Amino acid sequence: GAGVSQSPSNKVTEKGKDVELRCDPISGHTALYWYRQSLGQGLEFLIYFQGNSAPDKSGLPSDRFSAERTGGSVSTLTIQRTQQEDSAVYLCASSPPLRLARQETQYFGPGTRLLVL
């Protein structure tokens, strides 16, 4: 079956512009995560959606970052007034419901490489 997909794969933008990054999780997966990986760094947690529960936004670095998940499926990460330090690879992952999963496993998309000039 199809895995997690993300679009665009690459995005170059100018400082101060807004960007939207899209994630299509695996069908039936109830949990969705956004991470970012800056150059030479590990994965930094941004936000987590689980079903209809309120999202865990504890990892969002500033109020310029927001995310939504419509219909419990597709998610959009929005970065307003981008800054050069926002340049990173933004990764999305999804997980099946715990009752269906033998173990907690995240399935990652290929990422969106964002470059802010």
Added chain:
Amino acid sequence: DQQVKQNSPSLSVQEGRISILNCDYTNSMFDYFLWYKKYPAEGPTFLISISSIKDKNEDGRFTVFLNKSAKHLSLHIVPSQPGDSAVYFCAASARIYGQNFVFGPGTRLSVLP
């Protein structure tokens, strides 16, 4: 303040030998640990996991060891193959925190033919 640490940014191993990747954590509430492998320009892929009720989990060439008292886990790959060359991330989670995962910075493994 990193809760999950991978102190070796890189590791080189000869093909056929054992690769040992280490991970240390600080939060004693973590009760589930995972290893992911990441190739360039791809998302991380799940490799192996271990629950805190175990001290070892094995899957083919991959074995993860957990030492709770030392807050340390390691991934052993034996025998190492050139295709194992990738960045390996250690991740930890705690049931009380929900499904939130904390990732380490990664270790780049190079398996030399």
